[in-house]
Amino acid sequence: MTPESAAAWPAVDHQIAQWRQSARGGTREDRELTSVTVALPALIAGCTVPLTAPDAAEAESAAREIGALDESAGGVLDALGLMMLRSESVASSKIEQVEAGIDDYARALYGNRSNPSATSMVAATDALTMLTDGLPSREGLTVQRVITAHAALMADDPYEKAQAGRLREVQNWIGGSDHSPRDALFVPPPPDRVADLMDDLFGFANRNDMPALVQAAITHAQFETIHPFTDGNGRIGRALINSILRQRGVTRRVVVPLATALVADRDRYFATLTSYRDGDVSSLITTFAQSARIAAKQSRETARRLSNLPDEWRELTGPLRAGSAAARLLLALPQQPIFTTDTAVSLVSASPSSIYAAIGRLHAAGVLRPLTERTRNQIWGAASILDELDDLQMRVTDEVMRTSTR
Numbered sequence: 001m002t003p004e005s006a007a008a009w010p011a012v013d014h015q016i017a018q019w020r021q022s023a024r025g026g027t028r029e030d031r032e033l034t035s036v037t038v039a040l041p042a043l044i045a046g047c048t049v050p051l052t053a054p055d056a057a058e059a060e061s062a063a064r065e066i067g068a069l070d071e072s073a074g075g076v077l078d079a080l081g082l083m084m085l086r087s088e089s090v091a092s093s094k095i096e097q098v099e100a101g102i103d104d105y106a107r108a109l110y111g112n113r114s115n116p117s118a119t120s121m122v123a124a125t126d127a128l129t130m131l132t133d134g135l136p137s138r139e140g141l142t143v144q145r146v147i148t149a150h151a152a153l154m155a156d157d158p159y160e161k162a163q164a165g166r167l168r169e170v171q172n173w174i175g176g177s178d179h180s181p182r183d184a185l186f187v188p189p190p191p192d193r194v195a196d197l198m199d200d201l202f203g204f205a206n207r208n209d210m211p212a213l214v215q216a217a218i219t220h221a222q223f224e225t226i227h228p229f230t231d232g233n234g235r236i237g238r239a240l241i242n243s244i245l246r247q248r249g250v251t252r253r254v255v256v257p258l259a260t261a262l263v264a265d266r267d268r269y270f271a272t273l274t275s276y277r278d279g280d281v282s283s284l285i286t287t288f289a290q291s292a293r294i295a296a297k298q299s300r301e302t303a304r305r306l307s308n309l310p311d312e313w314r315e316l317t318g319p320l321r322a323g324s325a326a327a328r329l330l331l332a333l334p335q336q337p338i339f340t341t342d343t344a345v346s347l348v349s350a351s352p353s354s355i356y357a358a359i360g361r362l363h364a365a366g367v368l369r370p371l372t373e374r375t376r377n378q379i380w381g382a383a384s385i386l387d388e389l390d391d392l393q394m395r396v397t398d399e400v401m402r403t404s405t406r
Helices: 028-032 053-078 081-094 102-109 116-132 143-154 191-205 212-226 233-247 258-262 266-277 282-317 325-332 341-347 352-364 383-404
Strands: 013-018 035-040 338-340 368-370 379-382
Touching: 053 212, 053 282, 102 116, 102 379, 102 383, 116 143, 116 233, 143 191, 143 233, 191 212, 191 233, 212 233, 212 266, 212 282, 233 258, 258 282, 258 383, 266 282, 282 325, 282 383, 325 341, 325 352, 338 341, 341 352, 352 368, 368 383, 379 383
Parallel strands: none
Antiparallel strands: 013 035, 338 379, 368 379
């Protein structure tokens, strides 16, 4: 795959398609629009990636950093599996203007639906889990796995749940008017092309003849170009990145917050996707490699901080009797940083009265914080862990922006 032997990456073609509103709305220009220029992505399953030696080296180096993170810090971060998934899902959701704090997310995990954004983030976590669980597998990644993940993502969306888990049968578009593709930034391929393009994409996604990070980058960019669903494409497409890394064996346990780094600089992220559609894979690979290195670096820092937490907690609580409910609950926090009073009873196999006393002591010491105002079956969170996960996102974002302005 040298520049001399590789053909250029195929740019997206375009054609004029007829357009007619299915529901009357918008301005006169929206209502009178009769045609639209749609994208026609090339089939890429058998394409040779035009990979230069520097791009290949950069991608392999970044993947090694992710792999080293998985080996050295996987045990610490794997214990926080759900919360690391949360960090990636939240970052991916934010670019879709879906935002909620860590405490809102924690409440949504336990069925509190008072914050729709938090509920949506929990659904994004479920979708990402579905796309990584059980990989690598002989079957590999499939269109059906993605459809199932999309069904989980959109199941509770009040506007889109009817389309959950279904490839689109209508024309969609990005930007411009809400009522027609007038002045759209990008118009994906017509719906009758979607199924074939998706089959082709997963032919590419299951190859093993290129660096894994290159494969993840192109799979993501091609998925976003196809835009196979009426909504939720960005979140599913970014979840696919960790799926490729898992399928290729780069990671075994850790979900790397790569999407967190990608979407930290929105303008660069969208510009990179546009460049890909023009046939430029080099910019895409560079952006992914830089994002991967930042995500791995800051995840290592999070692992280091989390490793120090048990000692910090013991300083806060003072001596705890070995085998007491408080001591056992403290040991369980890294694996279960969010819990209810009722689940704590089974978590540490103690009587309710012992659990109430233990929670009271850890709350008074500042180890736990209540996440709801109710008195019955209160939801509790390990304050330092939740704060660290928020800080991880901030550190990744800050480093991306510092790098972008150099």
